[in-house]
Amino acid sequence: MAEIVRVDDANDPRLADYVHLRDVSLRQKLEAEHGVYLAEGEKVVRRAVEAGHRPASFLMAPRWQESLADVLATTDAPCFVLSERLIESLTGFHVHRGALASLQRPAPTPVADVLSDARRIVVMEDLSDHTNVGAIFRSAAALGFDGILMSPRCADPLYRRAIKVSMGAVFRLPYARLDDWYAAPEVLRMAGFTTCALTVGGGAIAIDEVPHDIDRLALIVGSEGHGLTERWEHGADLRVTIPMSADIDSLNAAASVAVACWQLRPTPARPRRPGS
Structure with a gap:
């Protein structure tokens, strides 16, 4: 069971994993150095632990101990208990969802493992916004996609904001970074994916014109500002667009992926409802 440690000094060195959570560049440096990531909120902390990620420590206000008692019972990591004023x-x-956890970063998943049994994947090129990355994980998981591949410069899916927006989907959907991004299109083709x-851009087909009988499909989305690089856009098997009103030029990256995942989702035979 977790050791309960009551702390009355926000400068206690044992709390180093939790400092300056709003400073993105500092947090990325600290988390990389310590080999950890931060999960925020009762549901997200619970899903991280249930996914097998090993806690380094917990941080919470006294009133959240009871609701996470079953999680604390599964580990010997310390649980630092502070007043809400000191946590802030x-x-x-203000940690309004009550609890934080510092967890050890899992070993990277090999690209081959993500692709091995997947029928539908999302490929993200250079998305820099953690909110968009988290939202894409959530949509892909909800709509039956099997995994995600990312470019080397894509935002960290285990950054606190991305995890929070994904509601823990980053823990259930396998993902990997493709270090050799130039070779990535060929990697997907060799694995049997239609990209x-x-x-x-002009000349793309409407997304509802994509054939429904594609066995293995990789949906590729580019960065928030410039979209896909020319190599990915023009080297793909299909260029697809979401039809929209003439006075609107584009959708947010995460919204676009949600619409596309719905349209391109796998369609296994569904059982008929009673009486239908």
Whole structure:
């Protein structure tokens, strides 16, 4: 069972994993150095532990101990208990969902493992916004996609904001980074995937014209500002677009992926409802 440690000083060195959570560049440096990531909120902390991720420590206000008692019973990691005022002083914001956990980063998943049994995947090129990354994980998981591949410069899916927006989907959907991004299109073709580049450029087909009988499909989305690089957009098997009103030029990256995942989702035979 977790050791309960009551702390009354926000400068206690044992709390180093939780400092300055609003400073993105500092957090990325600290988390990389310590080999950890931060999960925020009761549901997200619970899903991280249930996914097998090993806690380094917990941080919470006294009133959250009872609701997470079953999680604390599964580990010997320390649980630091502070007043809500001290937690806000330490982290730089009000942790209104009550609890944080510092967890050890899992070993990277090999690309081959993500692709091995997948029928539908999302490929993200250089998305820099953690909110968009988290939202894409959530949509892909909800709509039956099997995994995610990312470019080397894509935002960290285990950054606190991405995890929070994904509601823990980053723990259940396998993902990997493709270090050799130039070779990535060929990697997908060799694995039997038809690549569909999501674009607002001319000459693309409407997404509802994509054939429904594609066995293995990779939906590719580019960065928030410039979209896909030319190699990915014009090297894909299909260039697809989401039809929209003429006075709107594009959708947010995460919204676009949600629409595309719905349209391109796998369609296994569904049992008939009683009486239908």
